[in-house]
């Protein structure tokens with residue numbers, strides 16, 4: 001073996017030790033959080049949760065994941081901050097307007113035939129998706145017979161969702177999305193502007209129940225005609241994704257409709273044969289068995 005080979009081998013070994021150490025630290029952190037606080041991030045997709053944890057460690061001024069673990073296990077507020085970082089509450093009103101348009105065209109006629117409608121928005125974040133649904137049902141004359149359950153594991157996001165107050169700078173995009181989604185009114189009729197924020201009208205909240213619910217650890221709590229779970233399961237590994245699909249399957253009525261995010265699919269899960277696509281492109285599926 002040449003001295004260059006020896007140097008290369010040593011570098012490889014040190015790199016693999018670093019990776020091993022990294023994995024141990026992350027697993028211990030997530031295990032500790034689960035045991036102490038009951039939040040289960042152990043089956044989140046590794047690349048993205050790892051990236052988030054390292055990024056968050058920097059903002060907490062700790063140089064290692066073990067340092068972060070010590071802080072989080074000894075200080076509830078440090079844990080709460082970590083949950084915010086891991087939660088990724090990015091959302092918008094009428095996000096993917098084409099989906100809402102297809103929902104109006106294909107699903108609303110079905111809902112008209114029901115005596116009442118139960119909808120679950122799982123992972124609703126700060127509520128923009130839920131208010132979009134409330135507006136859509138209102139315009140279709142179906143709001144009064146609907147109950148919308150809006151859940152998330154992130155309590156801070158839920159508080160904002162309950163208030164329905166958003167930055168005025170978002171309204172240009174939301175108005176554009178609303179119009180592209182088939183909106184029939186003037187979008188500004190749905191909110192009142194004050195300084196740099198807007199508040200959505202309380203009548204839209206009348207039939208919405210906001211509640212904390214963790215898809216990794218909590219059970220099914222009702223039977224629904226429609227479940228929206230968009231841009232949540234992309235952060236999960238296959239095992240957790242399957243678990244959550246089991247939860248949705250158990251929570252949907254026969255012929256209930258499941259709506260996933262643009263980058264998500266029912267394929268490659270244990271439940272792919274239990275649904276038929278109502279709109280393949282927009283990820284709208286109907287439970288058939």
Ligand SMILES: C[S@@+](CC[C@H](N)C(=O)[O-])C[C@H]1O[C@@H](n2cnc3c(N)ncnc32)[C@H](O)[C@@H]1O
Nearest residue numbers: 087089091123125152153154214215216230231
């Ligand atoms: C990117 S947002 C998606 C919001 C909205 N559905 C949308 O598509 O615009 C992801 C949300 O999923 C929530 N989330 C992540 N893991 C969760 C879990 N285990 N249980 C419930 N909500 C979760 C996060 O807190 C966050 O609010």
